[in-house]
Structures are given as structure tokens and as C-alpha cells.
Amino acid sequence: MTGMSEERVDAHAKVTGKALYALDLTVSGMLHGHLVRSTRAHATIRSIDVAAALATEGVVAAITADDLGDLFARYGHIVADHPILAIDKVRYYGEPVVLVVADNPYAAADGASHVRVRYADLPVMINPEDALAEGAERIHSEDYEYGDRSFEEAQSTLGDSNLAHVADLEWGDVDGAFASAPHVVESNVTYPMLYAYAMEPYNAVAWFDEGELEVVSTAQHPFQVRSDLARIFSLPLNQVRVRSPLLGGGYGSKSYTKVEPLAAVAAWITGRPVKVATDVDGAIHTTRADGATIRVRSAFADDGAILARDFDITFNTGAYADNGPLVLAKAVNRCYGPYLIPNVRVRGRAVFTNTVPTSSYRGFGAPQGNLAGELNLDQAAEKIGIDPAEIRRRNLVPPGGRHLPGKRGMDADLVGDLELVLDALGWKQDQKLPLRGTGFGCSASDAGAFPVSTATVRLFPDGSVTVLTGSTEMGQGSRTALAQIAARELGIKLDRVRVVQSDTAATPYERTTGASRTTTLTGLAVQRACRDALRKLEEIGAEKMDCTIEEVKTADGVVAGPQGELGYDEAIQWWFGGVQGEITGVGVVRRAGDLKELPPFWEIGMVGVTVTVDRDTGRPTVEHLVTVGDVGHAINPAMVEGQDLGAATQGLGAALFEELIYDGPQLVNPNLVDYRVPRTTDVPKRIDTIIVENADGVGPYGAKGSGEGSLNPIGGAVASAVARAIGVWPNELPLTPERVWRLMQTRQVSDIDS
Amino acid sequence: MTSPISIKVTINGRATSHHVPPRMILAEFLRDQLGLTGTKISCEIQVCGACTVLVDGKPISSCTYLAADIDGREVMTIEGVAEGDSLHPIQQAFVDHNALQCGFCTPGFVMATLALLAENQNPTEDDVAHYLEGNICRCTGYRPIIKAVIDAADRMGTS
Numbered sequence: 001m002t003g004m005s006e007e008r009v010d011a012h013a014k015v016t017g018k019a020l021y022a023l024d025l026t027v028s029g030m031l032h033g034h035l036v037r038s039t040r041a042h043a044t045i046r047s048i049d050v051a052a053a054l055a056t057e058g059v060v061a062a063i064t065a066d067d068l069g070d071l072f073a074r075y076g077h078i079v080a081d082h083p084i085l086a087i088d089k090v091r092y093y094g095e096p097v098v099l100v101v102a103d104n105p106y107a108a109a110d111g112a113s114h115v116r117v118r119y120a121d122l123p124v125m126i127n128p129e130d131a132l133a134e135g136a137e138r139i140h141s142e143d144y145e146y147g148d149r150s151f152e153e154a155q156s157t158l159g160d161s162n163l164a165h166v167a168d169l170e171w172g173d174v175d176g177a178f179a180s181a182p183h184v185v186e187s188n189v190t191y192p193m194l195y196a197y198a199m200e201p202y203n204a205v206a207w208f209d210e211g212e213l214e215v216v217s218t219a220q221h222p223f224q225v226r227s228d229l230a231r232i233f234s235l236p237l238n239q240v241r242v243r244s245p246l247l248g249g250g251y252g253s254k255s256y257t258k259v260e261p262l263a264a265v266a267a268w269i270t271g272r273p274v275k276v277a278t279d280v281d282g283a284i285h286t287t288r289a290d291g292a293t294i295r296v297r298s299a300f301a302d303d304g305a306i307l308a309r310d311f312d313i314t315f316n317t318g319a320y321a322d323n324g325p326l327v328l329a330k331a332v333n334r335c336y337g338p339y340l341i342p343n344v345r346v347r348g349r350a351v352f353t354n355t356v357p358t359s360s361y362r363g364f365g366a367p368q369g370n371l372a373g374e375l376n377l378d379q380a381a382e383k384i385g386i387d388p389a390e391i392r393r394r395n396l397v398p399p400g401g402r403h404l405p406g407k408r409g410m411d412a413d414l415v416g417d418l419e420l421v422l423d424a425l426g427w428k429q430d431q432k433l434p435l436r437g438t439g440f441g442c443s444a445s446d447a448g449a450f451p452v453s454t455a456t457v458r459l460f461p462d463g464s465v466t467v468l469t470g471s472t473e474m475g476q477g478s479r480t481a482l483a484q485i486a487a488r489e490l491g492i493k494l495d496r497v498r499v500v501q502s503d504t505a506a507t508p509y510e511r512t513t514g515a516s517r518t519t520t521l522t523g524l525a526v527q528r529a530c531r532d533a534l535r536k537l538e539e540i541g542a543e544k545m546d547c548t549i550e551e552v553k554t555a556d557g558v559v560a561g562p563q564g565e566l567g568y569d570e571a572i573q574w575w576f577g578g579v580q581g582e583i584t585g586v587g588v589v590r591r592a593g594d595l596k597e598l599p600p601f602w603e604i605g606m607v608g609v610t611v612t613v614d615r616d617t618g619r620p621t622v623e624h625l626v627t628v629g630d631v632g633h634a635i636n637p638a639m640v641e642g643q644d645l646g647a648a649t650q651g652l653g654a655a656l657f658e659e660l661i662y663d664g665p666q667l668v669n670p671n672l673v674d675y676r677v678p679r680t681t682d683v684p685k686r687i688d689t690i691i692v693e694n695a696d697g698v699g700p701y702g703a704k705g706s707g708e709g710s711l712n713p714i715g716g717a718v719a720s721a722v723a724r725a726i727g728v729w730p731n732e733l734p735l736t737p738e739r740v741w742r743l744m745q746t747r748q749v750s751d752i753d754s
Numbered sequence: 755m756t757s758p759i760s761i762k763v764t765i766n767g768r769a770t771s772h773h774v775p776p777r778m779i780l781a782e783f784l785r786d787q788l789g790l791t792g793t794k795i796s797c798e799i800q801v802c803g804a805c806t807v808l809v810d811g812k813p814i815s816s817c818t819y820l821a822a823d824i825d826g827r828e829v830m831t832i833e834g835v836a837e838g839d840s841l842h843p844i845q846q847a848f849v850d851h852n853a854l855q856c857g858f859c860t861p862g863f864v865m866a867t868l869a870l871l872a873e874n875q876n877p878t879e880d881d882v883a884h885y886l887e888g889n890i891c892r893c894t895g896y897r898p899i900i901k902a903v904i905d906a907a908d909r910m911g912t913s
Contacts (some may be wrong), residue, residue: 007849007854008849008852008859009853011848011849011854012849015846015860015864016833016835016836016841016845016847017791017792017832017833017835017861021794021858023791023794026786105782168891197892198856198892199796199802199804199858199890199892200794200856200858201796246856246857247856248794248856248858249856249858249893251892258802279798286756333818474856475855475858475893476855477855642852642893642894642895645894645895646855646892649895649896650892671801672801672802672890673799673801677890678896680886680887680889680896681883681884681887682896683895683896683900
């Protein structure tokens with residue numbers, strides 16, 4: 001049943017170590033790949049000498065871009081700019097150049113250490129300012145093939161400069177509003193480059209079976225990976241099978257193609273199964289999240305009404321497009337907040353640099369923009385002399401209101417959500433305590449992505465059921481939530497339902513597992529598939545009982561008609577004869593009906609924190625965390641709380657600890673010692689995870705997604721809390737002890753204490 | 755490569771002998787030679803705890819422990835914790851408290867908790883947080899894990 005915290009269907013396997021991840025897979029005859037990565041950030045490749053590598057015992061092949069023959073040697077779902085192995089030049093330190101393949105991982109690593117690559121250095125640009133400077137060396141000058149041509153949210157400017165993509169948004173008379181506004185407040189913020197740290201690093205095993213390519217990998221979106229692989233090998237989609245078993249974390253970082261092409265080309269060249277697994281260093285050098293600098297100006301009336309906002313967003317998007325254009329477009333949509341504003345202008349730019357390529361990470365551009373927008377709102381509240389809670393109440397978009405023209409009206413009660421946060425925090429504007437501050441923030445993300453989802457439900461003659469979906473279980477609990485939806489629809493016990501996921505040869509199409517979409521959109525597809533199956537059972541019932549289909553009802557595992565009833569199992573057995581056969585229900589979700597308007601739903605983020613700051617060290621500690629999960633209907637409340645606390649904790653990581661740091665051409669902290677993520681001892685002493693259920697979503701029983709919302713406003717909430725604790729406004733994350741201490745030194749200690 | 759080293763070891767209560775390459779780490783030995791893939795490899799520098807196993811009852815990071823060094827010792831992995839289909843109280847508490855999501859860190863947390871509760875049968879939440887600081891979970895935000903460990907201690911104390 002939905003609405004109950006049913007035990008996770010994968011829990012038993014996961015606590016006993018029996019749960020199988022891609023990393024655990026061994027295929028008979030499997031070889032192992034080891035990457036030789038670039039030791040230059042920007043250079044042309046003069047020569048590659050693999051002779052010594054090939055002479056190493058156990059080495060089978062040392063593959064370079066020259067070995068890829070007629071293959072389409074690039075991938076990328078929006079822009080196919082990413083070479084499988086570097087072609088002629090390298091664009092970031094750590095880029096894959098050679099793949100050494102051997103009998104075992106040791107031999108592969110030994111062989112890789114003997115590869116000699118000679119480079120001719122090119123100017124290195126780590127920051128967008130350098131990359132956009134007059135006369136800067138171009139990182140890309142080729143004309144690449146576009147992948148997903150339906151993507152129009154950000155425009156490529158490839159070929160003009162190192163400006164990679166632009167995304168703009170504008171309505172109203174922004175300049176006019178600023179010219180006449182009584183209050184104008186400007187903020188400039190910096191958001192760090194981040195590493196998602198999914199604990200299972202990227203890995204893939206690939207092999208060819210009678211010309212069909214088989215891949216098992218850590219892909220969140222196996223169908224998107226299938227498209228890239230089909231293009232590389234010129235194979236029809238039905239000859240590329242991509243499977244994603246349980247994933248050891250994803251958080252967006254396993255969206256789209258990563259190491260799968262490397263394993264696939266190695267299998268193609270050697271004729272054997274090949275596994276390519278990165279370590280954490282390799283994962284960090286595969287993809288990261290965008291760092292950003294953002295300037296925001298906002299104009300206000302005396303009563304706090306927002307008259308206009310003007311954002312200028314610059315993303316350091318790294319060496320290749322990957323999912324960067326979409327992340328940029330989302331940052332542009334999400335930065336100004338869930339407020340009704342008559343005049344808005346947002347200018348977003350993603351800039352190629354000689355750094356690790358960026359892609360999706362939980363929140364998709366929202367955390368970057370939200371930090372700027374919400375911190376600016378708090379600074380404005382202080383300047384105007386209005387309660388920061390009141391300035392939000394005054395501007396939050398009401399239910400049904402459209403804060404983004406042309407998009408779905410707000411499907412949530414935002415003021416109600418905010419009041420829950422304020423109540424839990426015990427917010428009092430005039431309460432000032434030394435070295436202690438409270439902050440809160442609001443966000444709404446256009447979630448769900450493009451609504452395409454299909455599901456199949458198979459009812460067997462013993463009454464058990466299998467749900468087939470292309471949505472991936474990566475910890476969020478989709479296997480359990482989708483089983484709960486099927487059990488409720490079919491009126492059967494949860495333990496009679498099995499969910500099989502993410503096999504492009506067997507499970508039906510799913511666009512992505514991201515944008516917090518699974519419960520809402522895949523859930524709808526499962527619901528529709530169940531109803532399709534029930535209709536078929538009713539047809540069988542009518543035939544068996546010799547009545548009209550209108551006289552037959554299905555409920556609680558029983559087909560009931562005027563002349564009695566029969567179980568689903570009996571109906572199937574009667575229709576096929578004997579204990580055999582099965583009934584198949586198909587559910588399809590596309591952009592139609594309730595889902596005509598985009599986004600499918602708004603994902604709400606409403607959080608609050610109370611922070612204390614150590615007087616001597618500047619170290620901030622989050623004492624109290626409040627999250628509100630406005631999910632319409634919680635299919636599984638414990639898992640909703642799990643998503644909210646997990647997302648908020650990752651947000652706290654970015655707010656307090658996490659930052660990838662370049663010093664010169666290379667990262668100085670591509671490991672878990674120097675890149676610090678939250679630990680057990682960082683858990684806030686008090687945590688309130690509140691769930692709001694107004695059944696106002698388009699998903700099953702009014703459900704909406706969760707997963708990203710509680711991350712998005714954390715950075716701003718923490719920054720404002722620290723500001724209220726020390727009396728100085730921060731303008732960058734993470735708020736490490738040193739940064740906070742330095743801010744404190746700009747004030748008299750007596751001021752801080754008062 | 756130098757020649758393999760012979761080891762005699764007891765793994766999950768069963769005595770066995772093997773030949774291992776000198777540079778093979780314990781986690782690889784367990785996963786690749788014995789097929790005990792419940793032990794996970796993540797950070798590879800003794801920070802995340804995903805590879806935690808017990809050697810002679812003490813928790814160690816099998817990613818930074820040479821396989822050759824377990825000669826003559828007893829190793830317990832996640833596969834040795836449950837009794838048949840019956841979960842250990844720690845495992846049951848993790849299930850009941852929703853103390854896992856992706857599950858990649860879970861075996862390491864269960865092993866570290868076994869060690870903790872062997873040393874301290876009545877830990878406070880602070881005790882748990884400090885003992886488990888060498889285990890990273892990226893999904894749950896830790897609170898459900900800490901609650902599960904406290905609950906497991908109660909169950910084991912009264913059983």
C-alpha cells in the first residue's frame with residue numbers, strides 16, 4: 001500500500017552483502033582496462049609510444065584514438081564533442097589518452113606505466129576570465145555533431161570563442177524597474193566546483209555477442225548510453241544492450257555516458273569482454289559539478305515586493321559539454337526563486353576551460369543560482385529593514401500562479417511550507433544571540449524532465465507480478481516505491497510484486513532516472529500499466545461469466561461479476577487453460593493530457609538551519625536542520641525523509657566543506673582525504689524532516705517527486721545563518737573555518753559578541 | 755612480478771589456504787579470488803570504510819591491507835554475519851531504521867558496528883558517531899544509521 005513506510009525490497013540483499021553492483025560483475029574471459037591519463041591540461045599530442053606497454057607481461061592491447069578506425073569516436077548526448085580517447089590534443093589534466101588492456105588489473109596498470117606520450121603545450125585556461133580573454137587559445141574549434149536535437153534550452157556558441165553555451169531569459173521592463181525602484185541591492189557570489197562522490201566509482205563491462213554489444217555499467221540512464229554506443233558502432237538500437245544493476249549512488253553524476261565507450265571499444269578491438277573501472281581519482285577526472293560566479297541585482301518596493309531581478313551567471317563548465325548546457329539552462333530557470341516578479345532578466349554563460357568536464361549533480365544548477373538569489377534576498381531584507389520571512393511571504397508565488405511565464409502554475413502551497421520551516425526553527429527576527437544564527441531558504445525547480453516513460457506489468461498464473469521499467473535503482477528506493485504503486489493498483493500484497501529495472505533489451509523505454517522524476521512519471525506509467533492489465537482481466541471475467549465488461553469489477557486480487565468471483569490467478573489459468581500464460585499491461589506516459597504543460601511538477605525546496613560559530617577558530621556547526629518535503633502524497637514516507645535528509649546533508653557538504661581546488665593546471669585534492677564530505681560527527685543535533693501531503697501533484701495519488709529539493713536552498717540558508725551569527729555577509733562557499741574566521745576578523749570581536 | 759605467497763586463513767569460520775600475489779590487497783583477494791563481493795572498494799585510502807572487515811575481531815580497511823598479511827589470522831566479512839536467512843540484530847536494525855539507500859557503504863557500516871558493539875555494549879549517540887567516523891555514507895545523512903546502531907545495541911543487550 002502507498003502512504004506507508006514499507007521495508008525496502010532491496011534492504012535484505014544490501015545488509016547481507018548479497019546485493020550486486022556493476023563493480024561486482026565478472027564475465028568469463030574478461031580483460032581489464034587501465035587508463036593512461038593526460039599529464040597536461042592543454043596540449044597537442046606529438047606522439048604516443050605504446051611499445052613498452054605491449055611488451056609488458058599480460059598486456060593484450062594498448063588502445064589510442066588511432067586504433068578506432070571507422071568508428072564514430074565521440075559521444076555526448078547534446079553535443080558529441082567528447083572523444084572516447086584524446087584525438088590529437090588533450091583539453092584537461094586527467095583526460096583519457098590510452099587504454100591499456102590486460103589479463104588482470106595489475107598487468108594493465110604496469111603496462112600503462114610504460115606508455116610514453118609526448119606533448120606540445122598550449123596555453124592553459126583554468127578560469128572563465130582567462131578563457132574569455134581577448135585572443136585566448138581556443139579549446140574547441142571543431143564543428144561537432146549534435147546529439148539530442150530536441151534540446152533548445154541553451155544555444156551552443158561553439159566556434160566563436162571559449163564561450164560554450166549561452167542561455168537567456170527575460171520578461172518585463174527590467175531597466176525601467178531598476179531606474180525607478182526605491183531599493184536596489186546587489187550581491188556577488190561564488191559557488192565551488194563539486195564532486196558528487198557516488199561511492200561506487202564509474203565502471204563498465206562490455207562484450208560483443210554475435211555482433212550485439214552488451215554493456216553492464218553504472219549508468220543512471222541506460223537508454224541514453226545505448227544511443228551513444230549505437231552511434232559509435234553504427235549499430236541499430238536493438239543490437240545494443242545496456243544494463244544497470246543496483247548503483248552505488250548516483251546523485252546525477254552517473255547521468256549520461258561515461259566509461260561505457262572505453263569498455264566497448266576495448267571489447268571491439270580485443271574480441272573479449274573488457275572491464276574498465278575508475279578509482280575515486282579517476283571518477284573525479286571524469287566529471288564534476290559546475291562552479292559558478294553569479295552577480296545578482298534586485299529592485300524592491302518599500303514593502304519588500306520584488307520589482308525586478310537581474311542575474312549574470314558564469315559557469316566554469318570544463319573541457320567538454322557533457323550535460324553542461326542543460327545544467328546551465330536549469331540554473332537560469334531556477335536562480336530567481338519561486339517568486340512572482342514582474343521584471344526578470346537572466347544571462348547565463350557556460351565557458352570552456354581546461355578543467356574536468358562538468359555534468360549533472362543533484363540540483364542541476366539550482367544550488368548555484370539559489371545561493372545568489374536567496375542570499376541577495378536576505379541582504380535586501382536587512383537593508384530595507386524587513387523580516388526576511390516577511391519578504392518571502394510577500395513574494396512567494398501562490399498556488400496556481402506562474403512565476404515562469406509559459407510554464408505550469410505552482411502546484412504547491414509555498415507560504416504554508418515556509419511557515420512550517422519557520423515554526424520548526426522558532427524563527428524570531430529580532431532575536432540576536434552571539435555567534436549563533438538562523439537562516440532559511442526557498443526554491444522551486446522545474447523537475448521531472450521531459451515526460452516520456454513506459455512500463456510493463458506482467459501478471460502470472462500463480463498470482464505473482466513482475467513490473468518492468470527502465471528506471472534505475474540507485475538508492476533512492478524506486479524499486480520499492482514502484483512496487484508499492486503496483487500493489488495498490490492491483491490490490492495485492494507487496495510481496496507478490498517484483499520490480500525488474502534498467503535493461504534496454506528487456507525493460508521498456510525510460511528517458512532518464514533523474515530530475516526527481518521516477519515516482520511521478522515512472523509511477524504513472526506503472527499505474528497505467530496496472531490498469532491496462534486489470535481491464536484485460538475484466539474482459540476475461542466477462543467472457544468467463546458471460547456478462548458485459550461493465551458488470552465485472554477487479555479489486556483486492558479478485559475479478560468479481562454477477563455470478564461470483566475468481567482470483568487473478570484463476571482468471572489467467574481459465575483463459576489460457578492450465579497453469580500457463582500471462583496477462584501483460586502496458587503503461588505509457590508522454591507529453592499529453594495532465595502532462596502537456598511543462599514542467600511535470602515543481603520540486604519544492606524549503607529548509608532552515610541554526611548555526612553556531614566557534615569564536616576562536618571560526619568553525620561553523622549546524623545545530624538544527626529543518627527540511628520540508630512537499631511531495632503531494634508520500635508513497636513511502638520513510639524514503640521521502642531519507643531523500644530529504646540525504647539531499648540536505650549533501651547540501652551541507654557544499655556549504656561547509658566541499659570544494660575541488662585547482663592550483664595551476666591540476667586538481668590538488670582529487671581524493672577523499674583532501675576533499676572532505678560530511679561524516680557521522682557532522683550530523684546536526686536536531687533534525688526535523690517534515691512531509692507535506694496536499695495531493696497536488698500529477699503523479700499517482702497526487703504524488704510529486706523528491707530528491708533534489710532539500711539540497712537546493714541549503715547553501716543560502718547556511719550562509720545567511722553564518723552572517724547573522726558573525727555580522728558579516730559571506731559571498732562564497734564552502735564556509736570553511738578559515739573563511740569564516742577571516743570574515744570575523746573584519747569586525748571587532750565586541751561587535752560579534754553583541 | 756614476484757612469486758605468489760602461500761597463506762592459511764580462516765574466513766567466516768572456514769579454514770582455507772591460498773596463493774596470493776605479494777601486492778594483492780585483502781579487498782581484492784576477498785572479492786576477486788573468493789567471490790566475496792559484499793566487501794566494497796571505494797576511496798582506496800582508508801577513509802570511507804566501505805571495505806571494512808574484521809581481522810581477529812578488529813575492524814580494518816581491507817583496501818590498505820595486504821592479502822599476504824592475513825596468514826594465520828581469522829577474517830570475518832559481511833557474508834559471515836547473518837546466520838542463514840536470519841539477519842543479525844545489527845542488520846535487522848539497519849533494515850528497520852531505513853539506514854541504507856544505495857547500500858554500497860552498508861556492509862562496511864555493519865562490520866564496524868559489530869566491532870563497536872563488541873567493545874561497548876551501551877554506546878551513546880556521540881559514541882556511535884565517533885566510532886563510525888571512519889565510515890562514509892553519501893545517501894542517508896547518517897541519522898538513521900546512528901539510530902539503528904543504538905537500537906541494535908538494545909536488541910543485543912536484551913537478547
